[in-house]
Amino acid sequence: MRQAIILGLGLQLSDDAEKDIRQLDFPELYRAGYRGAVFDKDNCLTLPHQDTLVPELKEAWEECKQTFGRDNVLIVSNSAGSRLDGGEIEAESVSYHLNAPVLRHLAYKPSYSCIAAIRAYFSSLPTPVPDEQLIVVGDRLLTDVIMANRMARQRPAQRPPHASKERDTLASEQGVRQAGVSETVMQRVGPLTVWTDGVWERDSPIFRVVERRMLKAVERWWVSGDGIVPGVQNVQRFMRNIPQEVPLKEEALWLRAWNSFRRS
Numbered sequence: 001m002r003q004a005i006i007l008g009l010g011l012q013l014s015d016d017a018e019k020d021i022r023q024l025d026f027p028e029l030y031r032a033g034y035r036g037a038v039f040d041k042d043n044c045l046t047l048p049h050q051d052t053l054v055p056e057l058k059e060a061w062e063e064c065k066q067t068f069g070r071d072n073v074l075i076v077s078n079s080a081g082s083r084l085d086g087g088e089i090e091a092e093s094v095s096y097h098l099n100a101p102v103l104r105h106l107a108y109k110p111s112y113s114c115i116a117a118i119r120a121y122f123s124s125l126p127t128p129v130p131d132e133q134l135i136v137v138g139d140r141l142l143t144d145v146i147m148a149n150r151m152a153r154q155r156p157a158q159r160p161p162h163a164s165k166e167r168d169t170l171a172s173e174q175g176v177r178q179a180g181v182s183e184t185v186m187q188r189v190g191p192l193t194v195w196t197d198g199v200w201e202r203d204s205p206i207f208r209v210v211e212r213r214m215l216k217a218v219e220r221w222w223v224s225g226d227g228i229v230p231g232v233q234n235v236q237r238f239m240r241n242i243p244q245e246v247p248l249k250e251e252a253l254w255l256r257a258w259n260s261f262r263r264s
Contacts, residue, residue: 040138110147152190
């Protein structure tokens with residue numbers, strides 16, 4: 001498993017790269033404080049331009065909805081529910097087959113207008129879900145991952161209570177109010193970004209090659225020798241290994257004939 005980032009418009013990208021959603025431990029994500037999920041559709045949950053779930057993902061998808069709640073799992077696609085979806089027919093079909101809400105939005109990912117629509121949806125829930133309690137899962141770096149990172153913001157890091165008390169005492173002794181902005185440590189908060197780099201059906205190969213080359217270039221620039229990515233949290237505890245299916249060896253023709261003769 002590797003941690004992957006990319007630098008786009010000054011944004012650090014994704015917290016982890018996984019083959020598909022079966023590697024996500026949704027109960028562990030819930031225990032860590034995450035309360036909602038945003039999913040891309042094509043090549044993440046369904047085959048491109050299809051409305052039904054990839055059969056291999058059925059168990060993981062059901063676990064996700066049971067963990068967060070159906071309404072807290074939102075599908076955001078640049079096809080279903082977008083301006084390309086005349087009459088919202090595709091959105092209705094996807095929502096029916098996947099048993100989950102599909103966002104209606106006029107602007108494509110990763111636009112700020114699309115982000116605003118996502119925030120409006122999660123704010124409208126009986127228990128609103130802020131950005132930092134979301135996971136955003138998708139297979140495209142230049143749309144899904146950039147959008148998730150645009151949702152991140154900087155805020156002052158919370159200091160332990162004893163550190164604040166010691167600081168105030170020192171300031172009092174020196175007769176100086178040490179509350180300068182320059183000394184404030186900022187912390188990046190936002191959704192947990194997951195890039196699923198396994199695709200179910202090849203599409204847009206040129207764009208995917210461009211994305212991977214950009215990723216490799218940034219990794220050489222940004223990732224330290226020990227594999228640590230600055231500003232990206234360790235998310236290994238949220239991941240599972242997908243059991244590898246061992247293909248059955250085809251029985252040789254002569255052996256099949258011999259076994260058939262023995263059984264006769």
